[in-house]
Amino acid sequence: xxxxxxxxxxxxxxxxxxxxxxxxxxxxxxxxxxxxxxxxxxxxxxxxxxxxxxxxxxxxxxxxxxxxxxxxxxxxxxxxxxxxxxxxxxxxxxxxxxxxxxxxxxxxxxxxxxxxxxxxxxxx
Numbered sequence: 224x225x226x227x228x229x230x231x232x233x234x235x236x237x238x239x240x241x242x243x244x245x246x247x248x249x250x251x252x253x254x255x256x257x258x259x260x261x262x263x264x265x266x267x268x269x270x271x272x273x274x275x276x277x278x279x280x281x282x283x284x285x286x287x288x289x290x291x292x293x294x295x296x297x298x299x300x301x302x303x304x305x306x307x308x309x310x311x312x313x314x315x316x317x318x319x320x321x322x323x324x325x326x327x328x329x330x331x332x333x334x335x336x337x338x339x340x341x342x343x344x345x346x347x
Contacts, residue, residue, distance in 0.1 A: 242328040249306035255299040
């Protein structure tokens, strides 16, 4: 038995590298999209059911809270898409080193922030 193993890790003091945070955010955005699909399918079904259903969804989406939820779902989609492209590039051995991984994580965050802000302007 290795006696040098940590017995009690303090998770608040562990410093993860930036690529680890972008990977965690990629997983979180996937969960948000999975849950958000239920809302989107309900809205799509209701809007196609009748003219009244379409008008109800249109009125619902005009509410600021619904716009916030929509912006959150679009933001999760945009981040997940950009991070997915980064992961696909890493699968073909582009940007999978330590320095290039950090650069890729910074690029993922930068591109995502720009796209999310543009989506916010478009939705609001």
